Every structure is written in structure tokens, then in C-alpha cells.
Amino acid sequence: MSVRVLLADDGLSPQPGLGHVDRLAAQVSEAGLPVEVTVEGTPVALASSVDLSAYRIIQEALTNALKHAGPAHASVKIRHGADSLELEITDDGQGASGDRVGDDKGRRGLIGMRERVGLFGGELSVGPRPEGGFRVHARLPLGGGPK
Numbered sequence: 001m002s003v004r005v006l007l008a009d010d011g012l013s014p015q016p017g018l019g020h021v022d023r024l025a026a027q028v029s030e031a032g033l034p035v036e037v038t039v040e041g042t043p044v045a046l047a048s049s050v051d052l053s054a055y056r057i058i059q060e061a062l063t064n065a066l067k068h069a070g071p072a073h074a075s076v077k078i079r080h081g082a083d084s085l086e087l088e089i090t091d092d093g094q095g096a097s098g099d100r101v102g103d104d105k106g107r108r109g110l111i112g113m114r115e116r117v118g119l120f121g122g123e124l125s126v127g128p129r130p131e132g133g134f135r136v137h138a139r140l141p142l143g144g145g146p147k
Contacts, residue, residue: 017051041080061089061136069093092133
């Protein structure tokens with residue numbers, strides 16, 4: 001299977017944000033991983049740095065699922081809270097094999113997610129789900145911007 005860069009940055013378009021997640025989900029679905037997106041809470045205007053980081057975390061998680069989950073479905077949940085934004089990206093695929101979380105190539109995306117979350121003093125948890133598949137959960141505090 002060939003995985004191309006999803007929504008490549010051409011230098012001309014504005015940086016993506018959560019408003020682009022449906023388009024990203026459609027691209028990933030067309031590439032072979034059906035994706036369902038749900039939004040909970042009342043969306044608020046986000047700092048552009050939070051908006052871009054949230055999008056990139058979702059993009060990386062879906063790209064990893066497309067590469068490693070095998071035949072699967074994915075879910076993206078975006079929860080807008082009073083003081084934080086939560087992202088939960090799951091798949092029901094074959095789960096975390098060694099190449100998904102154990103080698104340097106598989107960890108670069110996870111390291112990037114951790115760095116993005118760390119900029120805002122947030123939290124990230126990643127790993128296999130007990131029922132199978134993989135889960136990425138990120139919490140980005142609102143207000144205050146990058147640390």
C-alpha cells in the first residue's frame with residue numbers, strides 16, 4: 001500500500017486547523033481507512049498555534065493508523081471543554097505491533113505529537129486498546145499559548 005502525504009503543505013495555502021479535519025478524514029477514507037469524526041461541546045475560537053497543533057496530532061494519528069492498522073476503521077473525537085481541547089483518535093485494527101511503537105521510525109510521529117502537546121503544557125497518552133486497535137488521546141489546555 002502506498003501512503004502519500006496527506007494535505008501536503010504547499011507554502012501557499014493557510015495552515016490547516018480543525019476546520020480541515022473533515023477533509024482530512026475524507027482523504028484517509030479514500031485511501032482505505034474509513035474515518036468517523038464527531039465533535040462534542042461548543043467550538044470556540046482557538047489560538048492558531050493550538051488549532052494547527054490539534055490538526056497535526058489528528059493527521060499524524062490517522063496517518064499511523066493508515067500505515068499500520070491493517071483493515072480497520074478509525075474514529076476522531078474532538079471535545080471542546082471550558083478550559084481544554086481534547087482529541088481522541090482510535091482505530092480497531094491489528095493494534096500496536098513492534099513497528100508501530102517500538103522502532104525509531106514509528107516513534108518519530110509519536111515524539112512529534114508529544115512535543116506539540118508539551119508546548120501547551122498538555123497531556124498525551126498513546127497505546128494499544130484492550131479491545132484491540134490503537135488510541136491516541138491528547139489534552140491541550142486553552143489560554144496561555146505555547147510555554
